[in-house]
Amino acid sequence: MRRRLLAGLLGGALLVSGGAGCGIPEHTEVQVEGPGPAAQGGSISGSRGVPPSRSESGGSNEQFVENFLSAAAGEPDRAYQRVRQFIQPAERDRLQAREGSEVALTVVRLTEDPVIIPSPSKTEVTLNVQQVGQLRADGTLAPPETSITQYSFELTSIQGQEGQPDAGLYVANPPNVLLLSVRALELYYQSRTIYFWNSDRSQLVPDQRYLPLAVPDERLVSEVVRWLTAGPSDWLRPRVSGLPDGTRPINNATRTGERWEVDLEMPDEKSRVEQLGVQLAWSLYHLDGPLEIKIRGQLRKEIPSLDVHRRAHPVYQLGEGFQRFCVYEGAIHPLTYPGEPSGPEPVEAKANKKVVSAGLSRAGNQVLAALVVSDADRQRLSVGAGPEPVAVFTRSAKSYTAMSRPVWLRSTSQGPPTGLVVADGALYRFDARAQLTPVSLGVPGPVTAVATSLDGHRIAVIAGGALYVAALDPDGAGVTPGPARQLPTQLTGLSAVDWYGENTLVLAGTVGRPAVYEVSVDGVRESPLEDRIGARVTHLAAYPADAVNRLGAAMYEANGVAYRGGPLERIQPEQVQQASPPPAGSSAGNPTAPFFLY
Structure with missing residues (x-):
């Protein structure tokens, strides 16, 4: 006789959505909640x-x-x-x-x-x-x-x-x-996010931690300070900066009314103390009110309001949200949805031809554009940058049998723009001149997909059928990932991945049938976004949520048809803007390879 535990004990229990008429379930896009x-x-x-x-x-x-x-x-x-x-x-x-x-x-x-x-x-x-x-x-x-x-x-x-x-x-x-x-x-436990500076201390990089719920409120600030002084997680450590050597808390953080006080042993350098203030403000996102930073008992930094300090020092430069685009009839075109921004084509018409997929990113007043274009029966990467519409493009010298959707490494550094793309089973770095340089991951099997985080210092890849994350520093002369960490998942046949939040991914694969899952960056949490797709997802793009913008969005392609989520629906040709109507007597194709510009 076999007796089984309640199904709720299964960490990966499915949350099945109701089916839509096309056989794909409706759902709202996931809102990423704060720690509360x-x-x-x-x-x-x-x-x-x-x-x-x-x-x-x-x-x-x-x-x-x-x-x-x-x-x-x-x-x-x-x-x-x-x-x-x-x-x-x-x-x-x-x-x-x-x-x-x-x-x-x-x-x-x-x-x-x-x-x-x-x-x-x-x-x-x-x-x-x-x-x-x-x-x-x-x-x-x-x-x-x-x-x-x-x-x-x-x-x-x-x-x-x-x-x-x-x-x-x-x-x-x-x-x-x-x-x-x-x-x-x-x-x-509560999942919490703390932040470390990158190597040149120009960009904060998220680091996920778990805090027991049994820890009383009076110790929350002390625990965060202890985490920060102990340094980043092992997989981030090679590519981010910890606090100066010897930094340690002198005693527990104390609170008087709404005011918190942190006393540390650390070098008394104004720039480091200023950066620690930003680091603490974001790592204590659940708190507002004043904070004092002391060095060996002497006040060195007073933050009147943690919330105001966060708004004055944003982690990401995201502008006014995202715009949706797709590839239609061999060119990229904006998509229009009520309540969402839509603008002109960010690429001039003469370069916007024979497009298979695209990755675009905003960098100040410029648009970085990387297009995979068809060349006979092969593919090349076409790269351009400038005020929109981007007019000047350079194509890669070498062509490939197949290329993934290219992605840009977002960074606050003033260095040259850099992106990543998968071509014929290998990962490559590309620059504004469309020069492709191999990137070694040190993992077995061919690479089939790559995605970059909002901070630009973490990547997710699918290689050899497995999911990995790795930290990197894109601001130097090259891109060298740190040791790749494999993430456990119930999904098999992995086909596409993107970042869905600061510490979450959206992953396509199979669990008995094709599905799209939300997966935490450490593999602990995974839950289905779509599990009645009916076809293998071959293309996936997401707009990641962060601590301020808590609504993530995703679009994907399966069996040559593009879909958007929230609720899930097929992207119709009527939603494609600035596209020429098909000739009389002919039928238009489907929108494909959807992506976000932000």
Whole structure:
């Protein structure tokens, strides 16, 4: 007899939308919520702040297993103590923290409901899992340290324990790691974003962390300061700047009324203190009010309002939002939708021919334009830059069998514009002269897709059928990604990717059928945006949400037909602006390769 845990325990549970007439479900584009008010510690937090104790399962095997996979959640210094309470007393010594080692939780996604087989003497439990990562004490999620896909243990019962005949369940033969389900990570932690400067300290780069809900409000600022002084996540570290060596908090941050005070040991340099003020303002996005920065007890920076400081120092230069475009009859054209801006074609007509796909970006008063154009039965990259409409283009010297949609690396640096494109299974950097230079990722298999983040210092790629993220510094003479990190996902047959938020991606692949998922940058969270597409997505473009503009948008192409989301609908020729009508007696083709200009 097999008994299965509630479907809600599955970290990747599907959120199925209702179907539209064309067989594709309607949905609204995802609004990315901010962190919201922080929960307080202790009893004020309720069940969200503190995971259930061993005796709270009510005699249910299923609930006990779910609670066991949540027991490690919370402040790391007590993780072993909480988990050991679930293990039968005679075996608790099998789970010991190694002296001098950091407490790390093994985060897993259940790939199916746990198999629970009761018997008179013991109950056998089998967990089939996907390894997601190692949750460290600094709130970072490091890559998995093992490839184990199955854990087994037993449940035993000590009758009459604590005066309750059904309250005596314990784990026997426990795993020798602190397991934490994705479900528990979502329930008992807040996902927070802190920021580090790039190498020349001209652009902030987001870094995702997890904070236990049990941490009281009074410690939130101290935790963020501790994260910043400890430095960026491992995968970002090679390509971003930490605080100066030796920087550390002298004591916990203190609050007087609405005013926060941070006291640090760090070099007393005005420029560094000013930049730390911007860094703290954005890393404490959930707070407003005044903040004082002290160096060894001496006031060095007073911020009267964190909110005003953020608005005075924006992370991104996004202008007035986005415009939608597509390729129609071999040329790029704007799309028109009620309530959305639409403008003229940003490329002069003489260069706007034989276009297969395009990537455009705004940089001050210029437009950066990269067009993949057909050349007989092959393709070339055509690149131009200037005030719109862009008139002067240069084509790549070499042609290719197939090229991906080109993307620009957005950056506040004054260096030359740089972009990335995939051609014939390899990743290339290109410049304004359309010169293509190979970029090494150090991962196996051909590269099939590439996407760049809003900050321009992180990329996502699909290579060898797997999803990777990597940090890079695009402001130097070349583009050299740091070590690529593979992200776990339930999707297979990956075909397209783009950034959907500061720390989220939109990813196309298959999960039983073609689907488009929203995936967090560490692979923890994934949820379907579209899972009734009916055809493989071959082209995907997104406008990423950020801490201020919290509405992301996506468009894609499947089976030669372009779609927009929110609610999902087919892009019709009537929505294509400034396109010449087809000759009499002929039919127009479909709009294809949609993209955003911002």
